[in-house]
Amino acid sequence: MNQSSYSTIAAWALAICKALQESGRDPLPLLQDVGLNLQELEQQPDSRVAIATMTAFWDRVEQATANPAFGLEVSRYVQPMHFRALGLLMLSCQNMQQVIDKLGRYHAMISNTVNIRVIHQPHRIGFAIDPLAGVPISALAVDGFFATIVTFARQLTGQNMLVQNVELMRAVPVSAHERWSTFFQCPVNFQQATNCLWFERAQLIKMALPGDSQLAAANEALVEQYLQKMNALNWHERIKNSIQAVLEQGEPTLADTAQVFNLSERTLRRYLQQEGTSFRQILEEVRREMAVHYLLQTAVPVTDIALRLGFSDSSNFNRAFQRWFEQTPGQYRKEKKSDGA
Structure with missing residues (x-):
């Protein structure tokens, strides 16, 4: 992370x-x-x-x-x-x-x-x-x-x-x-x-306010300009944060996440496609980054890490981790710790 x-x-x-x-x-x-x-x-x-x-x-x-x-x-x-x-x-x-x-x-x-x-x-x-x-x-x-x-x-x-x-x-x-x-x-x-x-x-x-639609549009453009510089408006980052926030409660679906943003699944899928990514790819990215965080920055047991990443059991987590890093979570933690990572 x-x-x-x-x-x-x-x-x-x-x-x-x-x-x-x-x-x-x-x-x-x-x-x-x-x-x-x-x-x-x-x-x-x-x-x-x-x-x-x-x-x-x-x-x-x-x-x-x-x-x-x-x-x-x-x-x-x-x-x-x-x-x-x-x-x-x-x-x-x-x-x-x-x-x-x-x-x-x-x-x-x-x-x-x-x-x-x-x-x-x-x-x-x-x-x-x-x-x-x-x-x-x-x-x-x-x-x-x-x-x-x-x-x-x-x-x-x-x-x-x-x-x-x-x-x-x-x-x-x-x-x-x-x-x-x-x-x-x-x-x-x-x-x-x-x-x-x-x-x-x-x-x-x-609760009506003395709104000004022209002023609102101008200020909204300035806000978007600021956030574009932060790369905070793209859907990849927004979906990534959403997944990261709820993953410990179980693996979220595209439907779950679309509902959070008041979008249809089809619309959210299209937004992500326009940015060259997909919900599954972002889910994988979040899990990979969180796995590294928990393994290197905490003493949380591997079994508990698997549950925190929304996996049904540790064997599924082990298979995914070996696909990412070509070694088990335990081997990765031991190797990086010995290297002073």
């Missing part, structure tokens, strides 16, 4: 610094601990920060503040303008459902370190954040992202009661877990299968 490709926009770090300063803490020592420079961040707020660095920063912040809910605090210091063209696109949408849809489609501009799904159901809409296997994400970062969405929505609509329910993968906080329900003004469930904000569909549609 190419960890260097996973990053988040520097504006997050700046918001964290502002929140620290407002709470009477100096962010500079924490930034220095992880190799970040405040002056450089301020000069280039739309630059990218590697996710390993940002996660380490969040960890230092949690330790320094002793506040597991600090991610909620950070949302007070994030403004739409921090996200440049994406923030302007959100401000020029027609209603809140459109805001959620655009944020889901273009989330890689803010962070490409998770898989985002906008779940459309008859009476509600979910904004789900699925972690990617092997990509370190702080629970505070998820809290901050969700809290920022809700804060934006409150600012845009003037309404406070926006969310039906919140699902979080994080463990139940040892103390003060009511901070989450107080902030979101709805029930918050911890230790869930994924992270998801649930909105009432009819309410989102009713």
